[in-house]
Amino acid sequence: MSRQNVAYRTVLRGTMRKLGAAGSALAVISLSASLAVVTSSPAAADQEVRCESKARIFTVQPNGNLWLYEHANPAAGGYAWAGARHIGTDWAGGRTLAGQFGYVYSITASGDVRRFRWNGDGWDRGGAYDVIGRGWGRFATAEHRNKITVDSLGDFYSIDDQGRLSRSFVVGNELRSEVIAQGWGGYNLIAASGPGTIYARANSYLDRFRYHRDSNRLYEAVQSDTPGWPSYSKLAGAGGGIFFGVNWVHDDLNWQRDTSGNDDTHTYPPGNVAGSGWAKDIDTVVAPDTCTRVPERGPSTPSNGITSNAPSAIVESGGKLRIAHRQDNGTIRFLTEDAEGSWSSRAVGEGQYVMDISALPVNGGVQITAEHLDGARAFTVGDNGVVSPATELGGRANELPVVTQVGYSYFSAEGDLWYRYGEGPWRRKDTNIGNWGLTAITRADGVVVLVVNDRTTTEPVMFTDDHGRLSDAQPLNGPAGLDPALSLDADGTVRVTYTDVVEKTLVTRRIGGSGSQEWTTVAGPDPSYGNAAAAAAGPDGRVDIVRRASGGQVVVSTQLEPNGTAFGPWVPVGGGYSSAPAIVRSVATGQLVITFRDSANASHVYKRTASGYVGGKVG
Template sequence: MAISHARRTTSTLLSAALAASALTLVQSAPAAVAAETIQCKSSSTIYTGLPDKWFRAYPHSEPETGAAQWDPTVIGPQVIDATMVAGPDGIIYTVHDGKLEKRRWNGASFDNNSPEVIQVPWAGWNNTPARYRISVDAKGDFYKVDDAGTLTWARYNASTLTWSERVLDTGWGKYDQVFTSGEGVIWARNPDEMNGRLYRYVYHADSQRWLQYGKADGAGWNIYHRLIGVGADVIYGFTKDGVGFGGNDPASKPNQVIWYRYAAETNTWQGGNYMGWGWNPAWKIIGAPDSCKWVGGTVPQRPGLTEGDNRATSLVQTSDGRVHHLWVDGQGGLVHARQRDLVDPTAADLSTVPQSQNLTGGASLAAQEDGRLLGLGAGTNSSILSSLEPTKDANFPVGKDFGGFTASSPTVVKGKDNLLSAFIVDGNGDVWTRGQNAANAELRPWVKGQVSFPGTTPGPTPKFAARAVTAVADNGAIVVIASDVNGQPWVANYYGNGNFIGGWAALGQPQGTTLASAASAALTRDGTIQLAARGTDGKIYTKRQATDGTWTGAWVKIHDRTFLGQPAILTSTGGTTFVAARATDNYVYETGTTTPGGAIFRTWNLVRGSDFPEPSATDPGVVAMSNGNWVLSYRNEFGEVLIAYATTSGSSIAARTASADAPATKTPMFTVKKTKR
């Protein structure tokens, strides 16, 4: 271990001061060291609140090495009358129902005689189990597990006097101690496994990512009545009554303190160093979370997002039959268009998500199980904005930071289990996901996509391009299609919790060209997936999954017209697959299979209503309606939205069909309406 610290390298033991605290401390040799660089303050401070409410601070002057060298104990006033939590920069909180009392310890005394009182929407943190499951990290963020086992992150904004909170996970009732030891580093003990097993989690709050999730470490941690961290994975354990460590007799040396340090880079533990005794289980014991930190480690970076505002509108039909549109406009706002009535799908009311700005690329829209819409858009700073309707059909509220640190536009889709899942691609070409654990619940943090190959050897995981992934729910998984840096699409089946079971399969390239756009996807009538993408030659190509789930078929060109951007694809409830795209003349054209479920497409048809067609400045978006028709949406150069309602009541196709026993589909007729603000 390379040690860097702003502190002296030796310290003296003042036994007289320590005797007042009923502690006996001994010297021990430094432990073996690990490869990471750790930087500590002059000491790591352990704070205690005694049953008589007296406050004490115990500075351990060798937190890097675990040598049992302590600076003098400092005794504070009688203030600790509730659960005690330590924050960075000497902050000491006492937690009461509905409020925090905040003081700052300067190393010798409290700065403020009267505490600052901060209102909190919490209660129930002053019982014995709960006080072992609330902690603050080196950044000042709270992590707390309630009696229902829900892990919540919370951050206080001192300027606005408001709290931001996120549910990170459920099922944490199995842990009896949850504590931090570094920025976003959470340790949790399961007392029912292996006589006490620790699990390590790392949450990056700004990107809202799990950087590590539930890594199991060691066994036998039940010997401690209390575990605390002081940063950089330095951990102190305080033994239970009657438990001795390393040959130290608990009868003469009760309630011993033991030092450990975990090195994540090498996955090794140092320590098990005896540091002294006398730490009574009746004491409230916490550690200053910013005493130590890692130096030189990597954290998620903002890659920047440069997609333009010519991406397709995201469309959803909700259970009441209305079609909803969402897109990012030229001013960087997130715009929602709601179908005005159930009679006319081309008439819509427009509104902008309040305070949305500096967005770019494409938006994504999905309906929860309860009918409320969730809209996502990515900012130029790589953070995603999310907005969830408070009630069904209510206006979108001011958006919330959805994290991500994404290089691509976001994608959100509802699976057949009625749970939402979101997908992005980061600056390293990795896919990240986040989703709901229960219907209508808050989406959990981003996790990097994990490739699962039960009983097999994993195949390749490509580096993906900074394009929005395509996701469509089939009858089991969510099928995800993403393009690699060479333009080749890959497909995987997503089953939640970051798990791509079976891994990624390459879908190849069309003969004689490569793909220039991402692939759009639709679920066909027989349960297979059909794709559409644009080649570098400007032609539109399609590929269809076989009924056995394989993708052995070739990419097939759909006639010879040339196009821009990414095509859209859908399958109507009648079984016809339609493709729409913006041509090089900037007009939108569509085509469809000549029979339901067929493989032959009729020639491209100009999308127009009774009036002259209007050119498009964006890729088209489409959605299949429950009545067998479909809606197409695009925007012109002035930012106006044009909505086309496609019905199949027009003339029959002239071309012969490929199947004699299947009725020929009809070329759709379009009703088009322009909607202005």
């Protein structure tokens, strides 16, 4: 019996009358079909899966015919068919994919990506198509055709010849791509079932990954403990963790569902057989927006409130000192020292900035990173005065991400460390440690050192990122504390300084290098307990630590010897100030420069001289 007749027999078993001539009209899909609701398993009792009443399943048969099958119970599977229809010819030789809103894609052997749309009754524009991409022929080959999928949002995910996972999205009539992960060369099949929810097969197991495109976060899930997936020659997601897969061993179409619904596990209870005689088809794909979880998982939108007295940021760019700080009206004030002691000021950036701010010298200007009402944004103020448009950093962090000179960024959330390399996605380092006070510094060898307070003990822990190799958490065995600050000693060794919340003193130690690794107290009782510290090394190699005292007085303590453990007494710099201080070493002059603001939000600048810090209000 021909494959076409097998298909008819399977679809109609026990549900419809026997067909007459091939191609007789059957019921067709309505794109506005009603929703069937299936409640999630107890493991995910706060979620349910909702499906359209029929799933659109497109198959390409060996003779090149394209058929549309309608499964009448996508929420539960089984032999539940509503009809089938021959809707195209000459579809062999490429790779067929289904997208949202009735879109069907054909990747030709020559590498074109053709986009069609099935409207429920026929093809839009009589079957005309748009070419939205070129150079995709890799995925029309037998070896790589299972390394591409489309999710319920219409985004393409694919594994390239370098083992990189890319997300591609349609803008107008053009596919645009971005790499979101590396190290995927060991996966031989991927299938999306939900927005950004990617299942990837290696050996006999499926791993699950979740990419949240609005926040640019990539979640990694644990490996499934259910083997047996190698027998699937094709796997297509209907959304909501539901799949239809072709088992080539038994020549069956199987229905399967991931019932876990959370970020840490995925579970596949026994599925069921939905049809037989499907193994010879070239492609079997399902409309990926058939089902959805309610609610879908993802990080919540930040609810950042406006804070007063956010610290200033100071850097040097183009041979000039630059200061940035958030004003009370939510705009950002940018100051430049045009000549010694002469400062100009302007407002930069648009929008409602609410919290902390950081500045980083980049080629030809200063990159400003600031917390907005809905998350972090970054823009550049050029040395020529040109301000770039702000871009969202994603992540949905409730704190300002730490951005480093080597292009790595980090933030702490939900007890984990999140990291991002360049323009890639935010990825999670499972630590259950990081909570607040994250800070970072880049050593001369390009290694990034991060310190954050443990959310349970509030003791500091350290991570190192050696050119993209992020370490596990390393305890520093210090007292419970707050607000770590990092600096480099004269020999390039990282120094961490923070407040001991029990003794109310400032403690410091070197991390690595030669000499003592013990924690020592800085200058006796800390008069500025409760306020963040800043530290930097001067031209003589000695580190200055600056704090704001509880009465608004700014004080500084200087290392007695380069690379040493002892620091001098706290020396007042000024009084009556409201913001935490910041410190930087000027490359042009070699001086250490401290900045902070008074109660009227005016900036003050003090520079270290042989006789101490000298300066005052600059605007």
